[in-house]
Structures are given as C-alpha cells and as structure tokens.
Amino acid sequence: METSAFWGMVSEWLTAYSINLISAVIVLLAGRWLAKKVAELLDMFLTRSKVDRTLIGFLQNITYYTLLVLVVFTAVEQLGINTISFLIIIGAAGLAVGLALKDSLANFSAGVMLILFRPFRIGDYVVAGGIEGLVESISIFNTNMQTPDHRLVIVPNGKIINDVITNFTANPIRRIDLVIGLGYEDNIGRAREVLNTILAEDLRILKEPAPTIAVAELADSGVNLAVHPWVNRDDYLTVRGDLLEKIKTAFDQAGLTIPSPKRDLSLHPSKS
Numbered sequence: 001m002e003t004s005a006f007w008g009m010v011s012e013w014l015t016a017y018s019i020n021l022i023s024a025v026i027v028l029l030a031g032r033w034l035a036k037k038v039a040e041l042l043d044m045f046l047t048r049s050k051v052d053r054t055l056i057g058f059l060q061n062i063t064y065y066t067l068l069v070l071v072v073f074t075a076v077e078q079l080g081i082n083t084i085s086f087l088i089i090i091g092a093a094g095l096a097v098g099l100a101l102k103d104s105l106a107n108f109s110a111g112v113m114l115i116l117f118r119p120f121r122i123g124d125y126v127v128a129g130g131i132e133g134l135v136e137s138i139s140i141f142n143t144n145m146q147t148p149d150h151r152l153v154i155v156p157n158g159k160i161i162n163d164v165i166t167n168f169t170a171n172p173i174r175r176i177d178l179v180i181g182l183g184y185e186d187n188i189g190r191a192r193e194v195l196n197t198i199l200a201e202d203l204r205i206l207k208e209p210a211p212t213i214a215v216a217e218l219a220d221s222g223v224n225l226a227v228h229p230w231v232n233r234d235d236y237l238t239v240r241g242d243l244l245e246k247i248k249t250a251f252d253q254a255g256l257t258i259p260s261p262k263r264d265l266s267l268h269p270s271k272s
Contacts, residue, residue, distance in 0.1 A: 024078035039064040039067075107142070107156045122135050126165060133145035142157060179224050179225070195227055204232070211228060
C-alpha cells in the first residue's frame, strides 16, 4: 500500500507539472535559438556599419548572454518557481561586483568610446595618456603602445579618454616648424635666398601648401627666422633632420652665421 501510494503521488505530481515542464523546455529551446539569431543579426548590422571587429564581438556576446539569462528566468517561471528572490540576489551581487571593479568598468567604457569614435587607429603615432608612441593594439580595457625606443607600454583606456590626445598621423601632410638663428650683422635677404634654394631643391617638400619663411623674433643673440615647409607625414622626421644639416652647411658656405647665446661678464677688482 505504501509503495502504491508513493507512485500515486508521483503520478499526480507528473500530471500536474508535465504541462509546465514541457512549456519550460519549449521556452528554453526557442529562446536560445532566438537569442542566437538576434546576436547574428546584430553582427551583420554592425559589420555593414563598419564597426570595429573587437567591439562587434564584445557586443554580440553581451547581447546573446543577456537574452539567454532572460530566457532561463522565463523558463523557470513556467515551472511555477518564484524568481524574484533570485533577481534580488543577482542585483545585490552585481552591485558589489560593480563597486569592486569600478576602475575596470571605467576602462571598459573608455575602450568602447575609443573604438566607436576612433580618435586614433592601429599604426597611428600619438601622444595619449601621457605616453608618446605607435599604437599597436586597442582592446576593451587597454591600449598597447610602442615608444620610439621600442618599449611596450600598456595604457589603461580610462587614462587615455580623460587626457588630451594628439594624433600626429591623422592627416596626410604635416608642417615642419624650424627656427633658424641669423646674426644681426648678416643680410636677411641673402639668408632668405639660401633657404628658398634649399627648400626648392628637396623634392620631398610639397609645393602646395607653399613653404613660408618669415622673421619670427629679434632675439638677444640674433634674428630668428621661422621656416615652415610642408611634407607628407611619412617624410616628416627624415626631411626635418636633412634640412637642419643642409641649412648649417649652406650658411657656412654663404658666410652666414648662426649665433650662439652670448653673455657679457664684468669683472671688478676686489677692494680688499
């Protein structure tokens, strides 16, 4: 009698909950399929919008697992289980985790902004987060930069987004800013002729915008001439170095002096 009563109770329980159990399974399977399809559609849309692949993968995973959690809770509710207490526990845990990882979350949100707004790209030469170097990679939390002396510096994205960003390679051309000193006893017109000849002979210097030469300052030691030629960004460093060498050589040959700082000293005999 006891065994038959037990199986009777089991039969009654299965009869009462079989419909709910089947409904829960259907919701779980259909919801999982729907979450996967939504994530795939999001991937297609973002790819067509030419969003960075790093961000696409992250948003796709976030969307899929968020929908999957909602599906699981919906399936559990089909079994007649109250999920409110679970939601309260998860909310409290999420708040605690958020407070503990607030710096990481700040870096994450900054990484999303960097990928979306693209103030720089991989391969750009920038000053970001107080570091100057070549951008090697941009992830959700950090940006890897290689300094001119080949050091790898990992910069938190939060530090980058809250600081000034200077992108040296954002534009196809750059202006070289040189200040060339000239002695007061030398002829400015002659110096201008020498400089114009040097700029005209270097084929790497662009004709448009045209180079400019102007008196920048009447300094203590001499006249400072501002020389501003334009070059393609990839030629900037080499052309700048070559120009300085050529100007020094040409000034020497033309008898023009590049003054060095001078200081007058007065010596007074001791009264002792």
